[in-house]
Amino acid sequence: MGDKYTAVWVSHSSMGDFLKCPRLYYLHNMYKDKKTGHKITIVNPHMALGVAVHEVLESLGDYPAHERMKQDLRADFEEAWKKVSGKLGGFITDTEEQEFKERGIKMLENVQKDPKFLINKRIKLPRETMNPNFFLSEDHNIILNGLVDWIEYLPDDTLHIIDFKTGKKEESDSSLQLPIYLLLCNALQKRKVTKASYWYLESGNVVEKELPDAETAYRDVMDVALKVKEARKLAKRDGEDKVFICPKGAYDPITKEGGCFNCIPYEKILTGDESVEFVGTGGFNQDMYMVKK
Numbered sequence: 254m255g256d257k258y259t260a261v262w263v264s265h266s267s268m269g270d271f272l273k274c275p276r277l278y279y280l281h282n283m284y285k286d287k288k289t290g291h292k293i294t295i296v297n298p299h300m301a302l303g304v305a306v307h308e309v310l311e312s313l314g315d316y317p318a319h320e321r322m323k324q325d326l327r328a329d330f331e332e333a334w335k336k337v338s339g340k341l342g343g344f345i346t347d348t349e350e351q352e353f354k355e356r357g358i359k360m361l362e363n364v365q366k367d368p369k370f371l372i373n374k375r376i377k378l379p380r381e382t383m384n385p386n387f388f389l390s391e392d393h394n395i396i397l398n399g400l401v402d403w404i405e406y407l408p409d410d411t412l413h414i415i416d417f418k419t420g421k422k423e424e425s426d427s428s429l430q431l432p433i434y435l436l437l438c439n440a441l442q443k444r445k446v447t448k449a450s451y452w453y454l455e456s457g458n459v460v461e462k463e464l465p466d467a468e469t470a471y472r473d474v475m476d477v478a479l480k481v482k483e484a485r486k487l488a489k490r491d492g493e494d495k496v497f498i499c500p501k502g503a504y505d506p507i508t509k510e511g512g513c514f515n516c517i518p519y520e521k522i523l524t525g526d527e528s529v530e531f532v533g534t535g536g537f538n539q540d541m542y543m544v545k546k
């Protein structure tokens with residue numbers, strides 16, 4: 254039987270880290286600061302923009318469909334921006350912050366002009382304080398969690414999954430994002446998902462994606478989740494430094510050699526590099542840092 258407290262929790266973000274490199278997974282998802290007991294995270298402008306825009310759009314779902322576009326998205330954005338302003342968003346200069354903020358304002362102006370699915374009925378997956386989640390496997394004690402940005406209810410009683418994109422980079426076809434969303438929807442509600450799209454908010458483009466079938470989605474997600482679980486188990490037995498190794502050679506804080514851009518910012522936090530600044534504690538009790546280049 255699965256047990257929520259001892260289970261391995263996996264998500265699109267943590268499995269994405271693991272697929273890049275197990276050491277990145279360790280640094281971002283497992284490592285805890287010895288003094289605070291908190292995990293660590295790095296703030297940056299792209300993430301700040303994404304967080305603020307998502308907050309505004311997702312909160313529209315709390316209103317009935319016909320009232321959503323009567324909300325003052327600009328005012329909501331100003332409120333959301335306060336939480337990521339300055340160092341909290343990893344902004345080094347006011348000019349940089351202003352540039353990112355303007356991009357967010359433009360995205361919301363585009364949404365106001367053409368709200369697409371936002372004026373249609375939607376459903377939400379059930380959740381308590383944590384993101385929606387379910388046991389991907391009770392036998393293996395693995396829980397899958399994730400937050401689907403928007404789920405449109407279609408007239409034929411099926412569902413359309415929509416993911417808001419605030420970055421310019423297109424999601425790769427091998428991404429586990431849609432398989433994970435499909436599995437979450439199938440596990441946590443009864444209707445069938447028949448459509449999935451990425452909405453690139455800056456260009457306004459909506460790119461419809463082919464949905465994987467449920468078995469393939471389960472197999473692909475489970476395959477990575479089991480590898481994550483196995484690595485954690487080995488790390489418990491042999492030590493984290495033996496399992497979560499950088500294939501490029503460990504980053505050396507003195508020569509500044511080794512590693513790559515994915516982990517170097519985390520390694521700098523661990524070694525107390527002078528480019529690192531603690532900026533606060535996040536909503537899930539992570540220690541947030543900005544790392545200046």
Ligand code: SF4
Pocket residue numbers: 273274275276277498499500501502511512513514515516517
């Ligand atoms: S620094 Fe090393 S472990 Fe981290 S992502 Fe790059 S190659 Fe992988």
